[in-house]
Amino acid sequence: MGVMSEKLAPLTLCLILLTSHCDGGNILVYPVDGSHWVNMKILLVELKERGHNLTVIRSSNSWYIPEKSSLYTPVTLQMDDNMEDFFGVYLEEHMRAQREGASMLTFLKLTKHFLSMIGQAHQMWADTLIEMIENQSLMQSLRDSKYDLVLTDPAMAPGVLLAKYLNLPLVLNVRWIPSGEGHFVIAPSPLSYIPVPGSGLTDKMSFIQRVKNILFYGIILYQNRFMVGPSYEGFCSKYVDGGCDVNSLLQEADIWLFRSDFVFEFPRPTMPNVVYIGGFQCKPAQPLPADLEEFVQSAGEHGIIIMTLGTLVDALPREVADEIASAFARMPQKIIWRHKGDRPSTLGNNTLLVEWMPQKDLLGHPQTKVFVAHGGTNGVQEAIYHGVPVLGIPLFFDQFDNLLRLQERGAGKILPLVDVNSHTIEQGLKELLHQDSYRQKIKQMSSLHRDQPMAPMDQAVFWVEYVMRHKGAPHLRTEAYKLPWYSYYCLDVVAFLLTVALLLIFTFVALLWRLCCRTKRTKKNKQN
Known part of the structure; x- marks a missing residue:
């Protein structure tokens, strides 16, 4: 075994030297609190070990994100509302409603509670973001730091909006976005075989199940239009030239580090800037106490x-x-x-x-x-x-x-x-x-x-550093998002081709009619 290790050592050294690297960069991190922070912290630890400098934006009443840490430099935003208390009440009501049994009334009650909580959370973060932007000394400090990119969890939108305001490349540590599951805003998502989160469906649906799937998709559209969008309209109209909306900013992200993979997820269309890192937090077991x-x-x-x-x-x-x-x-x-x-x-x-x-x-x-x-x-x-x-x-x-x-x-x-x-x-x-x-x-x-060629964590770090090295990855983004819906589905082309076909048919029928009429007149003249 020792002889084999000696023979492999030069080869290993060559592979390390040939591997592309990235000098330590400055990363601005805008995480989401709670269990989402657990995922983000694991990635940050790895980035820190690779020599990158991290700045984390946190709230003053954060549940899990400490103000003092050797891992990152904190930027603490003052927040008065305590979402933990509100969320705790929501969980208690949610579990109580579930124990009452499955019914349409229970479903409507749970949906109402959920949308109310989501709307309140987004409005709170939108207000905090505006206060942050209007803090000139803080914003000047962020600009002077010359960050290479913004790394954020887009389950809440402020990190995405801040990246736009600072004009920085954007990397998402994502599965959820403000209006649901991330794929639905970035990749083709036929509702005939892609189940909407919350529907309880698989990728094999009957007719009735497809009807249900579309109805659940309607809830997502409602959530995005009336619960999420209005919260950030003030920021977009005041601080972004030409305005913006959260979905379009998500579509401008350079890389999506997607916390899933197709061993777990149902097969579906995807995009070239989506990198699947499902299980990136998993490691071999260590001895127990x-x-x-x-x-x-x-x-x-x-x-x-x-x-x-x-x-x-x-x-x-x-x-x-x-x-x-x-x-x-x-x-x-x-x-x-x-x-x-x-x-x-x-x-x-x-x-x-x-x-x-x-x-x-x-x-x-x-x-x-x-x-x-x-x-x-x-x-x-x-x-x-x-x-x-x-x-x-x-x-x-x-x-x-x-x-x-x-x-x-x-x-x-x-x-x-x-x-x-x-x-x-x-x-x-x-x-x-x-x-x-x-x-x-x-x-x-x-x-x-x-059975993967590269561990999920290594993929995540590689693509973060890739964005740093190339100052973004716009070549991986599609132009499809800029098309109006009728152009995306080629309905204008279909309408044009149908019009041409109808004109040709009309012209042919008109010529045939004229020819028939002329033939009849000729026969009549001969008879006379």
Whole structure:
């Protein structure tokens, strides 16, 4: 082995020297708080290790983004409203409505709550952005820093608008945009086989399902036109020559670092400046802390089940938690459950409650048999990476759609919150534990995901540095966005060709008519 390493060393050195590089650049980062920051921070750590200087714009009441950090230089914006409190109320109402059961009234109530929250969040950020722009000393400081690009999560629009105002190249760390899923604003998206987020549909739809898909797309259009667009109209009309809208600015982005891939996503049209980095945060498992490893090993041949609901939800409603704990208590496996609420009254001796767990390391542990999760993007991608089947309890946002993609591929099972009880949890766990097809399917997905010429994180860093080296990537953007809708679908061409065809037919008929009339007159004259 040592001799082989010595022989490969010169080749490795040559490959490193031949690899294109980018001197340390200045990157202005405008992230979205909450779980989105978890994704952004992972990318920032890698960029920092590559020698880049990072400046992060954060709010004074940020949930997760600290003001003091060795990773970046902060720019703190003063914000009075606390979106965390508002979001917490929304989550409680959302879960309560789901427990009431599936009905049109429940759907309308949840949609109303969601649109109200989204509208309030965008208006708050739009007002903050205007205050930022009007702070002349701050803006002069940003200009003097001579940033190479803006890196932003476009789930909220201020980073996109700031890049336009500063005239800087734009790189998006993206899956979601203000009006829904990112593909719908940048790539052809036929609704006949591309499901709209929230519709609960796959890429194989019946006629009725296609009707449903179009109706859900109407909700996205409404959200964009009446909830998102008006929030930023003041900024666009005052600070951007000729005005602007969020969608057109998104279409001007140089690179889309898209947090998904086609092992997970349904096949669909895409664009050359979309780079798929799904699973970029995934890494091989590290050893567990000694006490946790001891608990895991005590499970013996039965293995362990882990459960977490992500960073936004600390606990389920009490009655739901009791039902889940009761089901766990009857399982032969050991359970590790991230739970911050009241201790469930039905908790068994086999269940360990923790306030935090090393999720990646547990998913990569050979003793882990099933992952009980809410279906957040990070958790689903980590489950794919480590090959662990998922019992999903979707709560809100994209979680049902994420879990649906696993279920459609036979790698997971969805259990709606309304159906969660001790019996359904136990039956779901037994199905995933004892039917080998689930583990085989998720292992196959893991193998496909890992079989790439370049790791997703390396792709992400390469394209960020690519934009720096070339001061943008306009050659990867299509001109299709500048076409009016009738030109995009060639309706003007169709109308022209139909007009020409009709004129030709009319001319032919007129000539034929004249010829017939002349022939009749000739015959009549001869008869006379």
